[in-house]
Amino acid sequence: MNPTIFARLAPPLFVLIWATGFIVARFVAPYAEPLTFLFVRYVLATLVLAVIVAVSRVSWPRNWHDWRNSLIAGVLLHGLYLGGVFWSVKHGLPAGISALVAGLQPLATGLLAGPLLGERVSRGRWIGIGIGFLGAAFVVAPKLGGGVPPLALGICVLGMFSITLGTIWQKRTGSKLDLRVNAAIQYIGAAAVTLPLMLLIEEGHMELTLPLLGALAWAVFGLSIGAIGLLLFLIRQGAVVGVATLLYLVPPVAALMAFALFGETLSPIQLAGMALAALGVAVASRN
Numbered sequence: 001m002n003p004t005i006f007a008r009l010a011p012p013l014f015v016l017i018w019a020t021g022f023i024v025a026r027f028v029a030p031y032a033e034p035l036t037f038l039f040v041r042y043v044l045a046t047l048v049l050a051v052i053v054a055v056s057r058v059s060w061p062r063n064w065h066d067w068r069n070s071l072i073a074g075v076l077l078h079g080l081y082l083g084g085v086f087w088s089v090k091h092g093l094p095a096g097i098s099a100l101v102a103g104l105q106p107l108a109t110g111l112l113a114g115p116l117l118g119e120r121v122s123r124g125r126w127i128g129i130g131i132g133f134l135g136a137a138f139v140v141a142p143k144l145g146g147g148v149p150p151l152a153l154g155i156c157v158l159g160m161f162s163i164t165l166g167t168i169w170q171k172r173t174g175s176k177l178d179l180r181v182n183a184a185i186q187y188i189g190a191a192a193v194t195l196p197l198m199l200l201i202e203e204g205h206m207e208l209t210l211p212l213l214g215a216l217a218w219a220v221f222g223l224s225i226g227a228i229g230l231l232l233f234l235i236r237q238g239a240v241v242g243v244a245t246l247l248y249l250v251p252p253v254a255a256l257m258a259f260a261l262f263g264e265t266l267s268p269i270q271l272a273g274m275a276l277a278a279l280g281v282a283v284a285s286r287n
Contacts, residue, residue: 007237014230015246017222019253023261024215024223025089031212033205034086035198040206041216042078042191045224049184058178061185069173070182074189076166077228083194084159093152101156106245107133108164116168124283125245132248132280138273139251167243170235179232187224248277 028037053060061067089098106129177185198204206212234243252274 010230010234010237011246014227014234015249015253017227017230018247019250019257020218021223021227022250022254023257024219025086026258027211027215028219029090031207031209033198033202034090035083035194035202036204036206037212037216037219038082038086039191039194039198041219041224042187042194044216044220046184046187046191048220048225049180049187053178053180053184056180058181060181061177066177067185069169070177070185071189071192073166073170073173073182074186075193076162076169077231078166078186078190078224079193080162081159081166082190083197084155084162088152088156088159091152092149093156098156101153101160102163102247102250104133104157105160105164105167105247108161109167112164112168116172128280128283129245130280131283132245132277135273135276135278135280136248136251138276139255139270141269141273142267167235170232179229179236182232183225183228186228245281248280252277 028034061070085098085102110126110129231243234246252270255270255274
């Protein structure tokens with residue numbers, strides 16, 4: 001594919017695939033404990049990527065510096081972020097609130113990109129970030145009901161900060177590794193931090209049903225390889241604040257998927273939120 005065409009298709013394709021993570025979480029919850037599922041996902045993704053690297057004859061890094069950078073990125077981008085979100089939802093945090101917490105990432109990235117990366121966030125981009133957050137809030141607002149478990153909420157917030165720091169770390173280290181090698185090492189890091197937590201607080205329960213196996217296959221190939229590969233590509237190509245702002249489109253896309261697959265209703269305020277989220281991303285992308 002022409003590199004210019006791929007660069008244009010990467011952002012919407014990333015949003016589309018990333019949004020399916022909410023669908024996967026819904027399918028998986030009845031059949032597997034969250035950290036157990038994620039650990040198996042990381043191991044399988046590592047093995048698949050290792051085979052791809054071997055077939056492609058790409059070199060693994062020869063120095064500890066590159067290994068360390070990718071391992072830390074994996075702990076932050078995958079292990080702590082996904083572990084925090086999955087655990088929180090499993091322990092009573094409403095999906096709408098978890099999505100709203102995740103929607104704080106562009107704001108956190110905008111605040112930290114300056115001091116940590118020296119990346120200036122323009123006034124126009126801040127306006128886009130604000131509009132996008134308002135739109136994301138409108139999308140999840142109808143789902144914000146019931147009690148909020150404080151511990152689950154706190155873990156989810158920590159997960160949001162983890163992916164924020166992971167995105168900044170990935171940009172700051174400026175890894176020149178092949179994206180396939182980089183992703184494989186990241187999943188080793190994610191598995192390494194997930195395993196002891198899994199052994200400590202879970203029993204390793206997984207029911208090998210067709211829905212779970214299907215969700216696992218998509219989580220490995222679609223999310224762990226497809227979406228993360230696109231994310232690493234976008235981080236390498238552009239400003240981290242602009243990449244993070246794309247996540248505002250995830251709740252609207254996920255809501256549309258839930259409407260199509262599960263018959264979940266879409267209220268007028270949610271439709272308005274989708275339009276606002278799209279407008280926010282458009283404004284942020286042009287500044």
